Amino acid sequence: MPDHAALRALPSVDQLLRTTALAAACERFGHAATAMAVRRTLDDARDAIRAGQPAPLPEGLIAQALLALEAADRSNLRPLFNLTGTVLHTNLGRALLAEAAIEAATAAMREAAALELDLDTGRRGERDDHLRVLLCELTGAEDATLVNNNAAAVLIALNALGAGREAIVSRGELIEIGGAFRMPDIMQRAGVRLVEVGTTNRTHPKDYRAALRPETGLILKVHPSNYRIEGFTAEVENRDLAALAHEGGVPLLNDLGSGTLVDLSRWGLKREPTVRDTVLEGADLVTFSGDKLLGGPQAGFIVGRKDLVAAVNRNPLKRALRVDKIRIAALVATLKLYRDPERLAERLPTLRLLARKQPEILALSQRLAAPVAEALGSRATVEVCACRSQIGSGALPIDTLPSAGLRLAAGGGTALARLAADLRALPRPVLGHIADDALVLDLRCLEDEAGLLASLRALPR
Structure with missing residues (x-):
């Protein structure tokens, strides 16, 4: 068949759209998207015929259009x-959520929820109240709040405690993690002036003490999230650093990074300092993630002294970094699992x-x-x-x-x-x-x- 005859023999867009398969595709993907896929399929067929290839059968055209629709509809954010x-x-995506968290998030998505409403008084409430009691119970802290991830928690805590002042941190803790997140850059954005003390591998109490002065706003301790310095090393432990900070009249902010609420050694893993340990050892504020070892959705927690948590909540950044009702519902359900540590491993996928x-x-x-x-x-x-x-x-x-x-x-x-x-x-x-x-x-x-x-x-x- 000559090329022009083969081209004329191709079905029209309307003819193809009236077939059973593509009529069903219109219901699923919409008429406009299906028609566009059919037009592109016919354009490809015409190009192939002009290049000397045989004309495709209508069934082949339909199959090609359906494949294109499926590919365009398929999200990269899909289970794997x-x-x-x-x-x-x-x-x-880090942690897989527990079934209880999935159910809670689904319920929050389907219905209106009292996110910022005190049902007892009928007045406006605080969204953090849904988690505050749980977080204080599980960490031993006086108060607690949350933002959308731990990087945000560090940013707002630094800004609330030390904007326009100095923050002392060990050189061995000036971390860089994924996505070019660098602690010095975050400190600069938070409006605090970085004061490095010690060396890469060894930092002593005298280094911090020598850096304390009237311009000091806080001391920052950072968990080495993705590396370890081994060998000839020295660091000031949280308890000693808290005492030193309090002697100098400044708060200690301890960024635990991943953070854990339980002693992992009971499940055969290496013991990490828990958030409760860090609070009891004197850290004034502790920041940690919700979607790592804790096993919940993405969030950044800030727990510690009541007056300092209040300062964080008054910060204008708080609204920009707040968490929505879906994640709050999932976080509440996840944290409740920690009340029953004997069954935690069977209920929490991460653990x-x-x-x-x-x-x-x-x-x-x-x-x-x-x-x-x-x-x-x-x-x-x-x-x-x-x-x-x-x-x-x-x-x-x-x-x-x-x-x-x-x-x-x-x-x-x-x-x-x-x-x-x-x-x-x-x-x-x-x-x-x-x-x-x-x-x-x-x-x-x-x-x-x-x-x-x-x-x-x-x-x-």
Whole structure:
């Protein structure tokens, strides 16, 4: 058939839109989006015919338009399998929420809620009141407030306590974390003047004492979120630094970064200072995250002295950094789980995954090796392997957890990169990590075996 005849034989946009499949697509995606996809499909068909290719059948045109609609509708913010070996992966949204938190957030989304209304008096209330009692109970602090993340908590606390004055901090704690977040930059934005003391690896009480003067607004202690300095080191512990700050008549602000409300050692993890420990040791304000070790949604908590928390709440930045009703509902539900520490690990996904034992993960790897190999076919060889998981998000940065997984060897180079890309392109993506010329799937975070196998079976051979 000559080119012009093939072009004339193509169905019109209206003809295609009247087919059963595309009429249903109009209901799902909207008429305008479906018509646009059909027009682009027909444009591609015309270009192909002019290039000497055969004219596609109407069924092929319909299928191509539907694929384009599905691709355009598919969000990158969709569920995936985190088999990277990093439990609290910043790029993957950090903590998975507990079912209780999901239910609370869903209820808050569906209905009006008394976010800033005191139901007893009928007058305006404070949104922080929903969390204040819980936070004080769990941390031992006099008062508590929250903002939208821990970086914001540090920013507003610095501004409230030391704007126009000096903040003393050890050189070994001038951190940079992901996204080029640098503590000196945050201090500058907060309006405080940085005063560095000590050296990178050693800071002593005399260093802080020598820096104290009338212009000092506060002393800042920062948790080394994503690194450790080891060897010939010295730092001033929180208790001693609090005493030194109080001698100088200034508050101590302790940024715990990830922060934890419980002693992790009871689940076989390395012990980190808890927020309660830090408060009891004399820190005047403590900041920490909601979406890391705490296992809730993104938030930044500020707990400590009542007068200082009040100063934070009076700060004009507070409104700009406040948290919405959905996250508050999820945070309340998450914090309530900590009232029952005996059942915390079974109810809180973050802790459940971190506490998972290597023999259980190894058994899972052995069980999945054969069906995963079958799903991959000739694309890769599959073998069970030992690996080490990371906690992630700056928590215990040099500590790893014994784990197990599957090693996918695809020949290295281009073939390995293509396999990793195809796994990311699945309707429910599968993410691992490259190590020693293979793609390693660490199974610590896998709780849906059937779902993983179903995703892998959709891979192109």
